[in-house]
Amino acid sequence: MANPGDVVEILLPVALERTYSYRVPFGIVLMPGDVVRVTLGPREVVGVVWDGDGVLPASSNRLKYVEERLALPPVSDHMRRFIEWVANWTLTPRGMIMRMALRAPELPPEKPRLGYRYKHEPERITPARRRVLAHLADGFVHEKRALIEATGVSPGVIDGLVDAGAVEPVALPPEPPALMPDLDFSAASLNEAQALAATSLQQAVSARRFSATLLEGVTGSGKTEVYFEAVAEAVRQGGQALIMLPEIALTNQFLDRFAQRFGVRPAEWHSGVNPGKRARLWHGIAKGEVAVVAGARSALFLPFADLRLIIVDEEHDSAYKQEDGPRYNARDMAVVRARLVDAPAVLASATPSIESRVNADRGRYGHITLPERFGGRALPAISAIDMRTGGPERGKFIAPGLATAVRQALEAGEQALLFLNRRGYAPLTLCRKCGHRFQCPNCTAWLVEHRFRKSLVCHHCGHTAPVPRHCPSCEGEDTLTPCGPGVERIAEEVAGLFPDAHTVILSSDIHGSAERLKQELDTVAKGEANLVIGTQLVAKGHNFPHLTLVGVVDADLGLGTGDPRAAERTFQLLGQVTGRAGRGDRPGRALLQSYDPGHPVMQALMSGDKESFYTREIAIRAKAGLPPYGRMAALTISDEDRGKAESFARALVKVAPFDAALRVLGPAEAPIAVIRGRHRMRLILQAPREFALQDYIRAWLAAGPKANGQLTVEVDIDPMSFA
Numbered sequence: 113m114a115n116p117g118d119v120v121e122i123l124l125p126v127a128l129e130r131t132y133s134y135r136v137p138f139g140i141v142l143m144p145g146d147v148v149r150v151t152l153g154p155r156e157v158v159g160v161v162w163d164g165d166g167v168l169p170a171s172s173n174r175l176k177y178v179e180e181r182l183a184l185p186p187v188s189d190h191m192r193r194f195i196e197w198v199a200n201w202t203l204t205p206r207g208m209i210m211r212m213a214l215r216a217p218e219l220p221p222e223k224p225r226l227g228y229r230y231k232h233e234p235e236r237i238t239p240a241r242r243r244v245l246a247h248l249a250d251g252f253v254h255e256k257r258a259l260i261e262a263t264g265v266s267p268g269v270i271d272g273l274v275d276a277g278a279v280e281p282v283a284l285p286p287e288p289p290a291l292m293p294d295l296d297f298s299a300a301s302l303n304e305a306q307a308l309a310a311t312s313l314q315q316a317v318s319a320r321r322f323s324a325t326l327l328e329g330v331t332g333s334g335k336t337e338v339y340f341e342a343v344a345e346a347v348r349q350g351g352q353a354l355i356m357l358p359e360i361a362l363t364n365q366f367l368d369r370f371a372q373r374f375g376v377r378p379a380e381w382h383s384g385v386n387p388g389k390r391a392r393l394w395h396g397i398a399k400g401e402v403a404v405v406a407g408a409r410s411a412l413f414l415p416f417a418d419l420r421l422i423i424v425d426e427e428h429d430s431a432y433k434q435e436d437g438p439r440y441n442a443r444d445m446a447v448v449r450a451r452l453v454d455a456p457a458v459l460a461s462a463t464p465s466i467e468s469r470v471n472a473d474r475g476r477y478g479h480i481t482l483p484e485r486f487g488g489r490a491l492p493a494i495s496a497i498d499m500r501t502g503g504p505e506r507g508k509f510i511a512p513g514l515a516t517a518v519r520q521a522l523e524a525g526e527q528a529l530l531f532l533n534r535r536g537y538a539p540l541t542l543c544r545k546c547g548h549r550f551q552c553p554n555c556t557a558w559l560v561e562h563r564f565r566k567s568l569v570c571h572h573c574g575h576t577a578p579v580p581r582h583c584p585s586c587e588g589e590d591t592l593t594p595c596g597p598g599v600e601r602i603a604e605e606v607a608g609l610f611p612d613a614h615t616v617i618l619s620s621d622i623h624g625s626a627e628r629l630k631q632e633l634d635t636v637a638k639g640e641a642n643l644v645i646g647t648q649l650v651a652k653g654h655n656f657p658h659l660t661l662v663g664v665v666d667a668d669l670g671l672g673t674g675d676p677r678a679a680e681r682t683f684q685l686l687g688q689v690t691g692r693a694g695r696g697d698r699p700g701r702a703l704l705q706s707y708d709p710g711h712p713v714m715q716a717l718m719s720g721d722k723e724s725f726y727t728r729e730i731a732i733r734a735k736a737g738l739p740p741y742g743r744m745a746a747l748t749i750s751d752e753d754r755g756k757a758e759s760f761a762r763a764l765v766k767v768a769p770f771d772a773a774l775r776v777l778g779p780a781e782a783p784i785a786v787i788r789g790r791h792r793m794r795l796i797l798q799a800p801r802e803f804a805l806q807d808y809i810r811a812w813l814a815a816g817p818k819a820n821g822q823l824t825v826e827v828d829i830d831p832m833s834f835a
């Protein structure tokens with residue numbers, strides 16, 4: 113506790129490691145975690161009273177005073193430790209992490225909600241007044257907005273009725289930020305395996321201590337139903353639960369399923385929630401009034417008053433890794449947060465990450481499996497179309513075998529999905545006459561043609577240019593040719609093959625808004641569209657009951673990338689997308705178009721022998737010392753001037769402290785050598801599992817050359833993307 117005149121340490125939202133000393137003014141007492149406003153140079157900033165730092169001697173009498181303590185819930189002890197943990201892990205200044213935890217605290221002044229009640233007939237009556245009075249005739253209090261909507265009158269009409277004393281205004285209590293789930297609304301009757309799994313998770317919640325459990329169940333086995341019961345347990349005990357989802361999976365479908373179980377939707381937390389709503393939720397969560405939050409990565413930093421369970425659904429999803437700002441993996445940080453609050457974490461997936469599988473195999477995580485689909489439904493039968501022998505004619509991308517299967521599905525009144533993880537029309541455009549290729553002026557990347565938008569787009573910096581009529585290099589007319597397919601080109605081919613199908617394309621760039629995309633997903637779920645063409649966003653967690661056929665247009669797409677997780681990712685993505693088939697009454701099947709159907713990933717998918725895939729992949733990782741058997745970090749040094757970036761990277765490598773256990777690879781140009789005009793040099797660090805990688809990097813960077821000008825050094829611990 114700090115009294116007036118005392119010196120306190122304040123953590124400020126700036127990119128510096130240290131805290132700042134201020135003096136406590138008269139009239140207030142400060143505790144660690146209190147949120148305060150202070151001046152920093154010419155600025156006013158919001159900071160948090162921090163503990164544990166060396167306090168400056170009270171004699172330094174030039175210290176400024178804290179301006180005021182804000183009327184916000186203090187940042188809890190848990191949250192402060194979590195902030196320290198994430199900062200330390202990602203090598204990010206603590207203040208920048210703290211900022212994420214204080215993201216939406218400014219509560220807009222609560223607008224008084226007014227309602228109206230009928231009192232007596234006015235002396236003067238008009239048709240508009242009559243409509244209002246008729247609506248109020250039920251004797252209940254009606255909210256102004258709802259009343260206006262229902263009657264179509266202007267607000268003045270209501271005000272007039274109030275002035276005439278005919279209608280009485282009533283103050284309504286503020287709307288709650290989220291409705292309380294009804295635990296007994298409609299519990300699913302679980303099958304035996306599900307019930308066992310649910311009981312075990314409920315016990316973990318009741319134990320009130322940290323545990324981590326991998327909930328591994330095949331697609332359609334009912335993982336969601338099972339973890340809902342654990343959520344119910346946390347709420348039954350008066351606590352809160354957080355369900356984390358890859359952002360795109362926060363669909364109406366998920367929210368509706370929650371509502372089917374609990375009567376209301378959960379509170380949603382992601383970038384699309386409007387600021388007013390966010391602020392009210394944030395405060396409701398801090399007060400413990402919001403019981404269940406379904407959220408994306410950033411939900412980890414919410415100020416839960418009494419968090420008793422964290423679910424990470426689709427835990428293997430690389431969308432959990434934040435790739436800019438502090439580079440953290442929300443799945444891993446969820447486990448950390450659970451440990452700090454002594455609560456269980458449940459990681460759910462049909463195709464777990466190798467990391468989580470190894471943790472489960474070693475007994476560090478609990479392991480619950482659901483080996484079968486719910487309701488006796490079979491997993492889809494998966495087979496390959498060998499593109500070397502059974503491929504389509506030149507310039508086409510759908511093999512005759514796949515076209516036939518689609519036709520059969522459509523004729524049977526079923527739904528088919530063609531999956532290609534590539535947005536746009538064509539990934540490369542070139543001139544047939546002179547060979548000119550369209551490249552982004554800011555990046556080492558080809559421009560992707562987007563035919564719907566009639567433009568060439570860079571997927572790295574967003575650069576957009578109209579598709580020209582002439583080749584800019586040789587002036588040739590109509591010589592430009594698209595190379596390779598994106599989903600739009602598949603849609604074009606499909607339109608020729610199946611002109612009568614009701615086709616939708618699901619791709620993140622087409623729908624404009626998340627709301628529109630949610631609507632499109634709903635039309636698919638309802639079976640209104642019978643032919644779906646989609647990128648990876650259709651793969652994640654959706655339940656399309658009418659879907660019986662999945663065709664993977666290019667199953668080899670993710671394999672040749674040199675990324676140590678290429679095989680794992682491909683296995684997960686294809687396992688996920690093929691798992692959309694046959695979830696309803698009719699059995700499903702999937703066809704993989706591949707030039708290498710003998711590849712272990714294709715073989716594992718076709719045989720359904722998931723275990724042999726994991727065994728093999730884990731052995732490869734162990735042998736090569738790759739994660740999770742070894743640790744990795746990537747340093748990206750970038751500058752507008754290539755020479756500067758390169759000489760800085762070389763200078764850095766020269767001063768790397770020697771350690772026999774550590775390997776420093778590079779510097780080498782990053783695979784995408786230039787992004788947004790910045791040249792990127794890459795260093796990769798490989799170390800044994802127990803190596804204190806963060807400490808090493810911290811010491812190294814502190815001793816190394818100082819970044820100046822606009823040169824930046826980005827550190828990525830456990831990198832997921834090597835682009």
Ligand SMILES: Nc1ncnc2c1ncn2[C@@H]1O[C@H](COP(=O)(O)OP(=O)(O)OP(=O)(O)O)[C@@H](O)[C@H]1O
Pocket residue numbers: 300301302303306329330331332333334335336337338461462486652653654655691695
């Ligand atoms: N006990 C149950 N009673 C009724 N319906 C169930 C039950 N268990 C699962 N289902 C239904 O089976 C379907 C698949 O369940 P769910 O989506 O929970 O599976 P999942 O394992 O999460 O799948 P995925 O990994 O593919 O996302 C859903 O429509 C769900 O409502």
Ligand SMILES: [Zn+2]
Pocket residue numbers: 552553554555557570571572573574575788
């Ligand atoms: Zn670009």
